[in-house]
Amino acid sequence: MKHSEGLEWAIHSCALLAMMPPGTPLPRRLLAEFFELPEPYLAKQLQKLSQAGIVETRRGPRGGYVLARKPEDITLLQMVEAIDGPDRHFVCTEIRRCGPTGVAGKHYTRPCGIARSMWKAEAAWRKELAATSLADIQHLGMAETPPEQTAKAIAWFQANLLQGETE
Amino acid sequence: MKHSEGLEWAIHSCALLAMMPPGTPLPRRLLAEFFELPEPYLAKQLQKLSQAGIVETRRGPRGGYVLARKPEDITLLQMVEAIDGPDRHFVCTEIRRCGPTGVAGKHYTRPCGIARSMWKAEAAWRKELAATSLADIQHLGMAETPPEQTAKAIAWFQANLLQGETE
Numbered sequence A, B: 001m002k003h004s005e006g007l008e009w010a011i012h013s014c015a016l017l018a019m020m021p022p023g024t025p026l027p028r029r030l031l032a033e034f035f036e037l038p039e040p041y042l043a044k045q046l047q048k049l050s051q052a053g054i055v056e057t058r059r060g061p062r063g064g065y066v067l068a069r070k071p072e073d074i075t076l077l078q079m080v081e082a083i084d085g086p087d088r089h090f091v092c093t094e095i096r097r098c099g100p101t102g103v104a105g106k107h108y109t110r111p112c113g114i115a116r117s118m119w120k121a122e123a124a125w126r127k128e129l130a131a132t133s134l135a136d137i138q139h140l141g142m143a144e145t146p147p148e149q150t151a152k153a154i155a156w157f158q159a160n161l162l163q164g165e166t167e
């Protein structure tokens, strides 16, 4: 069981957008360049984030992506579900009712114990993800980014964004 | 993100083995028949359970599968990892080091905050699964099985196991 590869990219993208000064949309091309990612595949992740209401686009010569909400109001769970979908990981296909000893469906009054146990664990996972915000991720990231990188990043954004990039 | 389809089958198979009277191996053919599953694909799940030390085979004319440990000593986590593998669901590919602003690897002293946050949620999920035993699953199953089905199952096993089935 694995997350989509695009999940890592999506979370990094959101964390980077969270760092941008207010009113500074980030063109998709720069996002891809910053992380050395293939732009068409990154575009798919950004589209999913946009459909989930996490990012939005600004049109125009200085257009690009911005966060649609404050980092405090975006949870890790929302980003994960935007990319991987909201479905449960465990699917009960009701095989308890199959075979030579199964009886009519009406005799099974609630979800089976296997599914309930699996879903309880998923709920613990979701709860943890919902308790972590993009702001938390951003602060962890800021604390662990080497100062050399921070300096290079500021210089790189100044050089590239000042050129009036478009999406 | 989804579990393998075989996971449901594997857990049901273990729960059924847990119900068998001591010293009564269950032939694979009967396991498949009981749940109406394709035997070759069920065989793959049983092989994984066997590699994980959860079930074992008894040879001979009355051979078949038995649990390798008591249901109290088998956790839901062990069954899940036997089928899906023990790997983490979130993989950090260290893209923080990539791109025009990345700096040398030695400057990043520990796993990144994104991975740590994702793994924390996985740990909560694993903890929940590790706290549920096959005995718990078995008791939930017994409580919710319609009495008609229990009666049919006992009759079916008596009729089929008494014929001296082999694996």
Ligand code: FES
Pocket: A091, A092, A093, A094, A095, A096, A097, A111, A112, A113, A114, A115, B008, B012
């Ligand atoms: S009946 Fe199989 S998991 Fe619910």
Ligand code: FES
Pocket: A008, A012, B091, B092, B093, B094, B095, B096, B097, B111, B112, B113, B114, B115
């Ligand atoms: S650097 Fe991307 S998740 Fe760790």
